[in-house]
Amino acid sequence: MSPILFWAFSALMLAFGVSVILNRDPVASALSLVASFLCLAALFVGLDAFFIGVIQVLVYAGAVMVLFLFIIMLLDLKAEKRRSFNKFALLGGAAVTALFVAGLLKVISAFPAGAKPFPALGVASVDDVRQVGLAIFTRFNLPFQTVGVLVLVASIGVIVLSRRQLK
């Protein structure tokens, strides 16, 4: 990946990420998150991980965020816009962020592989779709099926809960 593209998309992604929390309008926040996801997908594509990049767009930007936006628009959250900054919440947030950054720095400095550049990949292009499929259906078959059952339970639970409210 060209370094120019990497820096451009990283900067854009971070800018949109910041705008998710700074925007007072929930619709603007949601759309910034979508833009941030798209930039993340571009970074994945730059690393030749086409499958993950496309799934990022398909699942998060195309499905999850559309539903989020849909709910936000239906609820029409005007109160959210009027809410001002809470000083204590800001202070707490800053403290948590500082702790997180400190922890991250400590972990990275203790991780020796991060000090030197990674060796170049032997194979120029990997058939990532096939590799992901093989990994899911052989080595990680049990976790994959467990997740499937969990999702099924969750969706049945949602149907049961919403049915009860209708009565």
Added chain:
Amino acid sequence: MDFLNDIPWMLIAASIAKTLFLIFGVVLPIVSYTVYAERRVSALIQDRLGPNRTGFPISLFGFEKDLQLFLGGLGQPIADAVKFLLKEEFTPAHVNKFYFWLAPVLAMVPALSTLAVLPFGNYLFGQKMVVADVNVGILYVFAIASIGVYGIVLAGWSSNSKYPFLGSIRASSQMISYELSLGLSAVPVLLIIGNLNLSQAIQYQIENGWLLLPFTDGNLTLRELLLWIPVLISFIIFTISMFAETNRLPFDLPESETELVAGYHTEYSAMKFALFFLGEYAAMIAGSSVIVVLFLGGWHIPFLPINTLESSTTPAGIALGFLHITAFFAKVVGILLFFIWVRWTLPRFRFDQLMKLGWLYLFEIALVNIFITAAILALVK
């Protein structure tokens, strides 16, 4: 500045040339003439004439009527475009300005971006006729198509009035629902082909016959005959879902004029309205192209062997290249005419009927179809 040398300038130039040729040379002219065809075909079906007057100002000696060719209104799309550009661009006072201006762009851009992975020809001037030959082609198409709903949702919401909002709610629930059957109905095809790359899909169909017409390679085996049944089912589901995804009649609930004025683009005028219009037709072309690539052999012409000459820059190779591009877009135009024919034949669904069709029938049939295909693939060698 050594990283400037790493940039593949030739590749970028070739990609830009291909993109410009595809969008401005082929797709946008097809879009404007599809609108014209829509009006002429609807007139034909309803026993009217349609726009048959607007011609081109051509002249032999500079006099007004010295050369009279009957062009049957072929100048109509140009007149329409001029009208859209010159009309008053009115932005109502009650709208959310930023999103109101953003929405038409978001409706147009995804529809055109989908075309990037579609192989629309074999070789031309020694270049492969696909802008981005990625190994996740079909997933990319679905991903970008799912982004397309933002334009409609934002248009309805930012307009701040009843009808657009109802239209955009309908559009988003309809598009999310039919994305499922669209994706699932493509799975049997991908199982048969064994690859997500669209160029490989065409390569498979050249070697084994088009999926929908398996005899086009000259022989018909029992396996192909058995697989033809699930392929036909997925073709029907895929096409129906494509109608719903592109908001075409009989599923044009988001803009049904008898209930919602014009749905999500009620408040739009002039070129902003035209962008929604063009986006819808561009999405139709993209959808038809995917149908052609997955089921109808892409640019392949049946019983015409692929000549290695084509990848060269000889005149014969270039002619063959153009022939294949023409074949691809001829198939696309065929599907587009089918879209138009259906629009002026079937009445509109009711919204609950639409949801029932998507969730209770198409979704289940597509799911069962995957198992049937997998069983045939595993049992019949």
